[in-house]
Amino acid sequence: MRFIFKTDYAQDIKLAKHPGHVFWYGALLLLLLAAPWLFAEYWLAQLTFVLIYAVAGLGLMLLAGFTGLFSLGHAAFLGVGAYTQAVLTNAGLPFPVALACAAGLSAAVGVVVGLPALRVKGIYLGMATLAFGFIVEEIFARWESVTGGNAGIHIKAPDMFGFKLASGEAFYFLCLLITVVATLGILNLLRSPTGRAFVAIRDSEISAQSMGIHLARYKTLSFALSAALAGIAGALYAHKLQFISPDQFSILQSIDLLLMIVIGGVGSVHGAFLGAVFLISMPQAIALTKDYLPAAIGQAPGLQAAVYGMVLIAFVLFEPLGLYGRWLKIRTYLQLFPFYRKGMFKRQKSFQKSDRLK
Amino acid sequence: MMQTANFQAQSAQSARAPGQAQVLLSAKNLSVRFGGVLAVNNVSFDVKQGEVFTLIGPNGAGKTTVFNLISRIYTPSTGEIEYRREKLTAQPPHKIASLGIARTFQNIELFEHASVLHNLLIGRHMHRQTGLLHDLFFTAKTRDAELRAREKAEQVIDFLDLQHHRDAMVAGLPYGVRKVVELARALCTEPKLLLLDEPSSGLNVEETDDMAFWIQDIQHELGITVLMVEHDMSLVSKVSDRVLAMNQGEVLAMGTPREVQTDAGVIEAYLGSVDEVSSLRRAA
Numbered sequence: 001m002r003f004i005f006k007t008d009y010a011q012d013i014k015l016a017k018h019p020g021h022v023f024w025y026g027a028l029l030l031l032l033l034a035a036p037w038l039f040a041e042y043w044l045a046q047l048t049f050v051l052i053y054a055v056a057g058l059g060l061m062l063l064a065g066f067t068g069l070f071s072l073g074h075a076a077f078l079g080v081g082a083y084t085q086a087v088l089t090n091a092g093l094p095f096p097v098a099l100a101c102a103a104g105l106s107a108a109v110g111v112v113v114g115l116p117a118l119r120v121k122g123i124y125l126g127m128a129t130l131a132f133g134f135i136v137e138e139i140f141a142r143w144e145s146v147t148g149g150n151a152g153i154h155i156k157a158p159d160m161f162g163f164k165l166a167s168g169e170a171f172y173f174l175c176l177l178i179t180v181v182a183t184l185g186i187l188n189l190l191r192s193p194t195g196r197a198f199v200a201i202r203d204s205e206i207s208a209q210s211m212g213i214h215l216a217r218y219k220t221l222s223f224a225l226s227a228a229l230a231g232i233a234g235a236l237y238a239h240k241l242q243f244i245s246p247d248q249f250s251i252l253q254s255i256d257l258l259l260m261i262v263i264g265g266v267g268s269v270h271g272a273f274l275g276a277v278f279l280i281s282m283p284q285a286i287a288l289t290k291d292y293l294p295a296a297i298g299q300a301p302g303l304q305a306a307v308y309g310m311v312l313i314a315f316v317l318f319e320p321l322g323l324y325g326r327w328l329k330i331r332t333y334l335q336l337f338p339f340y341r342k343g344m345f346k347r348q349k350s351f352q353k354s355d356r357l358k
Numbered sequence: 359m360m361q362t363a364n365f366q367a368q369s370a371q372s373a374r375a376p377g378q379a380q381v382l383l384s385a386k387n388l389s390v391r392f393g394g395v396l397a398v399n400n401v402s403f404d405v406k407q408g409e410v411f412t413l414i415g416p417n418g419a420g421k422t423t424v425f426n427l428i429s430r431i432y433t434p435s436t437g438e439i440e441y442r443r444e445k446l447t448a449q450p451p452h453k454i455a456s457l458g459i460a461r462t463f464q465n466i467e468l469f470e471h472a473s474v475l476h477n478l479l480i481g482r483h484m485h486r487q488t489g490l491l492h493d494l495f496f497t498a499k500t501r502d503a504e505l506r507a508r509e510k511a512e513q514v515i516d517f518l519d520l521q522h523h524r525d526a527m528v529a530g531l532p533y534g535v536r537k538v539v540e541l542a543r544a545l546c547t548e549p550k551l552l553l554l555d556e557p558s559s560g561l562n563v564e565e566t567d568d569m570a571f572w573i574q575d576i577q578h579e580l581g582i583t584v585l586m587v588e589h590d591m592s593l594v595s596k597v598s599d600r601v602l603a604m605n606q607g608e609v610l611a612m613g614t615p616r617e618v619q620t621d622a623g624v625i626e627a628y629l630g631s632v633d634e635v636s637s638l639r640r641a642a
Contacts, residue, residue: 009508012475013501185494192493192500193479193486193507196472200480203469210429211547212455212484221490267471 002335013191015184032176036169044172045240046284050276051175052236055182057260057272059229062186064258065267066195067222068202069117072126073133074257076113077227079140079249080106081234083147086155086244095158095165095174102235103228109136110227114220133254140246152245155238175236182229186269189225198222230257259308263315265322274323282308379407382551382583383428383446388437389607390423397423399607400437405551410577410584412594414618415604416627421587422464424604425553428585429461430454441551456484458550462540464559464587470529474520474539477528478511481546485510514545517580518572534565541572545580552576554586558593566593573597591619603627 004011004018016022031038035047056078064070081102088098116128140147147153157166158174165171189195197218200208209215238244256279264275286307290298297303319326325345333340383405390398398420405411413421426432428439430451439446441457449457460481469477485507488500515521518538523531528539537557544552557573558566570593576582577597588594594601595615603610603624611621618624 009505009512010501012508013504188496188500189493192496192504193483193488194490194493196476196480197483199472199476200469200483203471204467206431207463207467207469208480209431209451210455210461211480211543212452213480214452 015187015191029180036172041168044168046280048168048172048175048240050273050280051172051179052233052240053257053260053276053279054273055179055236056230056233056257057264057276058182058186058269059226059233060257061261061264061266061269061272062189062198062229063222063226065261065271066190066202067198067219069219069222070122070126070258071113071129071226072251072254072258073113073129073131073136074226074230075249075251075253076133076136077106077110077230078234078237078253078257079136079244079246080109080227081231082238082244082249083140083153083234084231085235085238086153087146089156089159089239090153092159094161096160099232099235103231106231106234107224107228110223110225110230111220113227114223117219117223118216130251130254133249133251137246137250140249147246150246152243154243157242158239171239175240178232178236182232183269190269194218194221259312261322263312263322265324267321268324270324270327271322274327278323282311379409381405382407382442383585384440385424385427386438386440388424388427388439389435390427390432391435397607398427398434401604401607401609402437403602403609403612405583405585408577408581408583409599410573410586410597412598412601412615413585413587413604414589414591414594414601415610418606419604419627420607421604422555423607425461425555425585425587428454428459428553455547455549458548459553460544460547460549460551461553462537462544462555462557464555466533466536466540468528468536468540468543471527473525473527474523474531474542475508475511475515475525477539477543478514478546479507481543482507482510484547510548511546514542517545517575518542533560534562537561537565537569538572541569545576545582549582551583551585554584554588556587556589558588558590566590569593570596591615595619 002018002020006012011017016025032047036044039047056074059077060071060074063074084102084105085098088101089095093101113129113132117125120128141150143149157164158171159165165174189198197208197213200211200213201215201218201222205215234249237248241248260275260279261271262275263278264273265271283304286304290303292298315322321328329345332345381404384403386402388398388401389396401420401424403411413424415421423432427434428446430446430449430453434447441459446454446457469480472480487503488497492500515524518541520535520538520542523535523539528536531539537560541554541557544554554573557569561569573584573586574597577584584597586598598615600613601615601618602612603618603621605623605627610623610627611618613621
């Protein structure tokens with residue numbers, strides 16, 4: 001059991017609230033830094049994908065989890081970032097410059113897509129972003145002179161002002177660095193007025209407005225930041241796969257991203273990471289268990305989609321706060337052992353609109 | 359409660375008549391029409407600096423609509439609202455807070471999935487000094503601003519005795535506490551004019567008494583002008599300097615609580631006219 005004695009306001013705005021945080025997150029960082037020497041090449045590649053998806057997930061989490069604006073077309077931002085990166089890298093621009101352009105262009109597109117968000121909410125915004133996703137996918141397929149159309153486009157290895165980051169290890173460290181910076185940025189936002197304004201808009205627009213929050217500005221900002229993060233993830237994704245085509249940025253990818261943050265836990269930064277781990281490890285787990293299942297199930301097409309669907313339904317029904325919510329319960333159980341009560345996380349049912357998040 | 363003691367000491371001064379005080383907010387011939395419904399019809403009133411001004415009236419009288427006009431959620435069809443001699447109707451809704459007007463809502467509009475402290479800090483939003491870049495890197499400037507915001511929030515927590523609930527999630531708090539948290543959040547904006555929409559609705563007798571003390575403290579200690587909508591007449595007569603009675607969008611009477619309560623038009627609006635009552639009697 002840990003007791004935190006608060007003696008200073010600065011304690012509440014620190015990122016690491018107690019020595020346990022420092023220890024565990026330090027250990028995690030050390031593990032990630034040592035990963036290239038610990039894991040085989042295949043698993044390192046999977047870990048790289050986890051990091052890339054986590055960056056995209058952070059973006060979507062900021063938008064959906066913290067500002068309450070759901071986007072069903074997030075793959076489009078991923079695609080804008082990926083194609084920008086591909087075209088600029090192939091034109092010979094160094095990686096950081098291309099990455100900045102990819103993030104900037106995605107953010108600009110995000111601002112445009114965010115415009116309907118100023119007027120519509122919930123399912124209507126979902127439909128607007130969905131339509132946007134289709135349009136962008138179509139543009140990728142039709143604008144052949146730039147994107148290479150349905151045949152796709154190859155992308156050269158990232159170029160760090162002369163140094164080619166061709167090896168998997170070097171690219172992994174690049175992804176790790178970007179992920180850490182993105183995470184710190186989001187955490188900083190969330191403990192400062194800007195992030196609080198997002199949360200205020202999510203929970204009650206009318207009172208956010210009466211507290212002096214400029215709704216249009218902050219919603220647009222949230223869309224822009226979210227799209228920029230998706231764009232950065234898209235750029236890394238393009239480099240990792242070395243080949244991109246329009247069908248990688250279809251509605252299925254958008255749904256995967258949404259699935260990721262819902263299963264990870266909407267409204268928590270941890271959720272983006274847990275969701276990314278889930279999204280990348282699930283196909284592996286299915287592939288591993290496939291052989292032990294009866295052929296009628298194991299070899300059936302669409303097994304993965306069915307499993308995803310069932311897992312999503314199970315989470316929505318039994319654990320709306322996702323993997324992170326489950327972890328919170330386990331942690332509380334261990335902290336309070338043996339005093340944990342079953343109903344501790346039950347929210348009081350009241351006539352208030354307290355469940356807008358879910 | 360320390361505030362009560364202070365209040366006792368200062369109550370002598372509370373007699374300072376707001377009569378000569380200058381006008382803070384003035385509504386002039388305010389009307390608003392939703393389709394065929396005239397929700398507010400030609401309403402005029404002045405709220406003077408330092409007073410507690412109460413709107414009363416039966417349901418649907420247009421009291422909350424007047425509030426929503428002041429906080430710019432609605433725009434008046436005709437008429438004008440002046441705040442410190444400037445046109446309020448020229449301002450966008452999110453600017454109202456920085457002009458010094460804060461409000462609470464009839465059906466509590468708190469940020470449910472955040473702690474009480476977090477809610478109060480959002481109340482400090484209009485006093486923020488940092489933009490996106492400072493926040494993104496959490497620079498020393500942001501850190502200092504955060505510490506100052508926290509200090510202000512703590513002062514309000516002390517003022518309203520919310521220490522016990524500081525880190526609690528709003529979603530799990532009982533109704534009475536939420537009401538106080540909403541009041542606290544409004545105070546965090548450091549308003550000059552506080553709009554309270556039915557501060558005692560849903561509160562028990564004890565909590566209503568507390569609310570009355572706090573409203574008086576807010577008026578006397580913090581020097582904030584209060585404009586409120588309220589149904590509980592005992593609370594109204596305890597704290598109000600002046601009362602405006604409305605019915606069906608129109609002004610019925612204005613004056614001290616006693617004057618308004620004895621006004622024939624007001625009694626008729628609440629209870630029906632003498633004729634109606636006698637006709638009912640005959641029917642029975």
